[in-house]
Amino acid sequence: MALVFFSGTLFALGLGVSGMTQPEKVSSFLNIAGNWDPSLVLVMLGASTTYFVAHTTIFGHSMPILFSRLLRFNRDDLGLSLVGGSALFGVGWGMIGFCPGPALVALVTGYPPVIVFFL
DSSP states (O other), X not given: OHHHHHHHHHHHHHHHHHTTTXXXXXXXXXXXXXXXXXXXXXXXXXXXXXXXXXXXXXXXXXXXXXXXXXXXXXXXXXXXXXXXXXXHHHHHHHHHSOOHHXXXXXXXXXXXXXXXXXX
């Protein structure tokens, strides 16, 4: 349980420090034709690098360290719910500058648009 709490806290701190809880910063990043702010590219590179290292470390071993076996999902089909959910995620992120992770972190600030986001 402590590992889960630590991971969630680290994730929240990363989102807050990087500015992903600020819709203006996210909107500036998504607005390539206007006043583009490329600073969130560093956040994506950091997240991708972290994922790559974790993935190769975890799946590079024949046996997991903490569990008896690894759970792998081998679905490769693109269903309507996956495509529709991805589209809703992207539209929502582009319209108001929030996606679920940063919105949860920003919820503790009491920022009114975040409260509306969850209603």
